[in-house]
Amino acid sequence: MQDRKPRTNVERTEATRTALIEAARKLFVEKSYAETGTPEIVAAAGVTRGALYHHFADKQALFLAVVEQESARVAEEIEKASVGSFSPREQLVAGGTAFLDAMAKDGRTRLLLLDGPAILGRAVMDEIDGRHGNRTLREGLVGAMRAGAIRKLPVEPLTALLAAAFDRTALSIEAGGDPTAYREVLAALIDGLAPAGDAARP
Structure with missing residues (x-):
């Protein structure tokens, strides 16, 4: 040996x-x-x-490292789920589903959506989200716009509003809400971004 x-x-x-x-x-x-x-x-x-x-430097700096790592892991799971999706619309839905699945893992909703903003502040959390989960959403929206699957809209406000909807959904599911119902509504929100006269479905 x-x-x-x-x-x-x-x-x-x-x-x-x-x-x-x-x-x-x-x-x-x-x-x-x-x-x-x-x-x-x-x-x-x-x-x-x-x-x-x-x-x-202190406990808060360690907490920041924990949040950064968890956010990166969520983004990785979103990216894995989106690979191979058939259409831009499917990629957005698959990414949203992967986000909710990732957030359902023990402690993530609390760490990223409750304690994170309270301890680190909204500005710091926005920076972290911008490097990870919101980045994947932004990239998916840009790709869908370029493909003509959704209307061309200002990317940053659209990303922020959809991200807020996904965050609220994760919190609601954590509190006992019906995951199927919330996912159905989120998919409908994405379909509602389709160009006029287009159902946005493959």
Whole structure:
């Protein structure tokens, strides 16, 4: 049996950072941001307090890293679901469905739609959304406009309004709303963007 190759400093640093983010995410979901202390986080991650402050200035900076990672994962799931869709309209619907599926995973609605804006502020969350989930939506809308599947409208306001509808839907489903009914309405909203006289369906 060959000896395992020792990890490099870069690998150790990344492993420590990953452990802190994963431990913090679990605690923030289970107990809330306010009720979670940094001693609990370092204990759960199996690292020292010094390691925490080497990577993050404070608990809020660690929370920011958690939110950034979760937002990136949501965008990845949207992109995977949209690949291979037949039409621009189907891509938008598939992306919206993937968003709702991704947000249904344990703790994401709370982290991204409730605690995120409260702790980091709306402006910071808008920047994060712009790099991840809203970016995928914007790209889908632009592609649909270029293909003539939806009317040409100002992209940023359209992205913001549809994103708000999807966020509200995720919150409603989390609170016990009927997922099928909400998804039907969201699909109808997308179809309503079709050029006049076009049902926008494949």
